[in-house]
Amino acid sequence: AQSVTQPDARVTVSEGASLQLRCKYSYFGTPYLFWYVQYPRQGLQLLLKYYPGDPVVQGVNGFEAEFSKSNSSFHLRKASVHWSDWAVYFCAVSHMGYKLTFGTGTSLLVDP
Amino acid sequence: GPKVLQIPSHQIIDMGQMVTLNCDPVSNHLYFYWYKQILGQQMEFLVNFYNGKVMEKSKLFKDQFSVERPDGSYFTLKIQPTALEDSAVYFCASSLETGANTGQLYFGEGSKLTVL
Numbered sequence: 001a002q003s004v005t006q007p008d009a010r011v012t013v014s015e016g017a018s019l020q021l022r023c024k025y026s027y028f029g030t031p032y033l034f035w036y037v038q039y040p041r042q043g044l045q046l047l048l049k050y051y052p053g054d055p056v057v058q059g060v061n062g063f064e065a066e067f068s069k070s071n072s073s074f075h076l077r078k079a080s081v082h083w084s085d086w087a088v089y090f091c092a093v094s095h096m097g098y099k100l101t102f103g104t105g106t107s108l109l110v111d112p
Numbered sequence: 113g114p115k116v117l118q119i120p121s122h123q124i125i126d127m128g129q130m131v132t133l134n135c136d137p138v139s140n141h142l143y144f145y146w147y148k149q150i151l152g153q154q155m156e157f158l159v160n161f162y163n164g165k166v167m168e169k170s171k172l173f174k175d176q177f178s179v180e181r182p183d184g185s186y187f188t189l190k191i192q193p194t195a196l197e198d199s200a201v202y203f204c205a206s207s208l209e210t211g212a213n214t215g216q217l218y219f220g221e222g223s224k225l226t227v228l
Contacts, residue, residue, distance in 0.1 A: 041221065044205075046216055
């Protein structure tokens, strides 16, 4: 069965510093992978998605993620974090695009 | 961007009572979903709904659960009767299309259900 692991429940970074949020997936076959973000008092919003192809995908607000089949990973990165990035980030894997399997989420705290 | 609204944001009820969670999906969307998240755990797929019918449901979608969207109004999740293990945050989502290449889901803020 497919699964997603986000090993860090909480990550704290200073504003302007770089960021990596980790995501490991388990999936038989070629996965479709997603990063969603949930800002305070809002619904989940799609940051970026990976479909088989270029392993580095660009998302909104300067986020990018890199797919690695050998490491079964899909880590999220940002070169310079802004205070407005304070949110919970969810990694998800899917076979059909709608039946998403989510990780437990990583709360990102930004130090001013 | 497109918004999915969920009502109520939080509901507390006694075990055995009925609860209805309401979802107002994006206006032109055709596919509707419910996900369940227990605190500190993964968000899990419950059910998806299209053209007035349940397309697929998970093992979490117990017999006490039902969904409907009468006359294009709210997409609802009803639990009758509720059990303690139903305490969770329930997320509604909608999409215009389905499938990996086109089916971007738009999520609501969640409805937190507490069963006492």
